[in-house]
Amino acid sequence: MIEIDKYYPDMEIIDSDIENLILNTIKDCDFDKYTNEDIDTALKKEYLDIEDFKALISPMGLMRLEDLAKCAKEKRERYFGKNVYFFTPLYISNYCENNCIYCGFNCKNNINRMKLDFEEIEKELIEIQKSGLEEILILTGESKKMSDVEYICNSIRIAKKYFKNIGVEIYPLNTDEYKLLHQAGADYVTVFQETYDKDVYEKKHQGGRKRIYPYRLNSQERAILGGLRGVAFGALLGLCDYRKDTLATASHIYYLQKKYPQIEYSVSIPRLRPTVADKTINPNDIDEKKLLQIMCAYRIFLPYINMTISTRESAVFRNNAVQIAATKISSGVSTGIGKHDETNTHKGDEQFEIADNRTTDEIYKTLKELNMQPVMNDYIYV
Template identity: 45%
Template sequence: MGFYEVYTKYKDIDFKKVTENITDNDIEKILNKHKLDEYDFLTLLSNKASKYIEEMANRARGLALKHHGKAIVLYTPMYIANYCVNKCAYCGFNIDNEIKRKKLTMEEIEEEAKSISRTGLKHILLLTGESKKHTPVSYIVEAVKILKKYFHSVTIEIYPLTEGEYKEVIEAGVDGLTIYQEVYDEEVYDKVHLAGPKKKHRFRLDAPERACKGKIRRVNIGALLGLNDFRKEAFMTGLHAKYLQGKYSDVDVSISLPRIRPHVGVFDDVYKVTDKDIVQIMLATRLFIHNIGINISTREKEEFRNNLIPLGVTKMSAGVTTAVGGHTSSDKDTSQFEISDKRTVEEVREAIYERGYHPVYKDWMRI
């Protein structure tokens, strides 16, 4: 059984109807439980549970400290290409958008790697658009081999691969996969993915599991918050993480909570997601999956990211640019979206220290 069967079981849940009769007593009982089921998780994501944020935070903070301590891993993304054949309504790389298209040579990738490595970071996230013509798997493999000379951990955030292709990039040195379903709801998914291979909902949905079968070490998933009701998407993300964790116990599973940011092109059909909503998702997910990793990117503002540190964040990006070759080039016309937190690695590191936590540049090494 794949996760699609789990998705099918819960996809038609009427959030409003299920949660309308929830009482304060119900929520308080859940907060005193050690192990939560899917409907407990659903309850903690409800609007009625939002007034219990402080109580949720107190318990979630204890669980995060127990499983992760005060360590926060730092990483930065490296965009090596922005060619894309998809028409995604919310993305700056949309094939119809008039942006400067660019693909780095291996020499340019090495210069980017050298520049980033000088900051002390040992974790890198490699990104491309979706174009197998311009960035085939062979190009990804060649790039990874260069990056492994400078970084202990290489995560990819590229187009979905087959199981065999995941094995190929893993053999080259990839140890992590980040892939967002964007939106779990099939109807909304079809609406915002107008054309291109990304329109295949099921193929993307199964990608994390194909990587797990290929013996990836870490998988990071999530939904792009704002494309649909955030509670439904957070619920499905949690179920997906729980499914992967239960089936592949040797894989480190984490979630991200990306919100839509301004980008080239126009997409106005956005559901509002507040800072408080992000916090509620974080806390409810931590209570549902005690040892889940939680990643907060520079899509969020500096002050908000700082305030999230004690609430159970385990990974943060720093020194970020979303432009192709942006670490060594001043050309920003190739950016995927605008970032909110423009701090350097050093500045993010100091912010973590100020809150009594420890920035980690390297958390493990392949033997």
């Protein structure tokens, strides 16, 4: 057994075939073989299979980007109408025990570390609530020691007072711990696999619990078993062959949806961004055309999923992406700690640089002008 497959003693092992299904899907992929006819077939189908998705993300798919965009927009309208869902992330701690060589929060990076106490969290939430937002995504770095489950549950309970929909993006947990998050009021859980390529995963994740590949990969399934209503996925594009990682992410959702059809699924398509520790990181290996191609392909293959467009992207790109494929947009974003409340002097550094600094109001107005319908909440905790 290779090292990244060795679970820590406290990590729960669930009976799941999902990892094998994904790895089989991405084995020996030749994206160059797809033809114009394959794209036509995929665009004409109502319910696509994985083979069609491969065609859509292939180089030939890129040549047909306009057709992909038209098809994606149609499906977006059918499933979501003009709705665009708003949220913002709230980073409450940036302590991390993982050594992921591309990440700003890497435990070896010399950045300002901090964790908000409950009073500070409440102040931040109140500031954010003033902007009209009703959905919040609570994030931490991955340190179970510095931000344990109880700390996160308490933060969720505070957030529940001010927000109607609460997402959590933290380190992977066992099923019983996910149950606690749900009982505290969390609605959905996001875990990025970063890359599904095991060799690359091993090289990029050099230490910490995150190094254990299958434990991370099965997080969403444990969250579902723990009672969460929705789960979100993402590969950090730029770490590995982006087509392969996109295919893996899509198949991850596809197979889990088959197994758990009642769950709400969501995807993010983050590109690598420069961090405090590494300004040389360049996301341009995947340019905006390729990014849009991926978004369209997801929308056509999995038309019912939510899709978040990150503040890593420019305002122009985001404005257009939500009309074609994406359904969720973050606004008034800071990826640092304690930055919403201006009276707070106790602050921590950012995870990555953002490209769209617009406030909630600004994005709201722009989307209205574009004849889209901003939605602050479309959810009820039951």
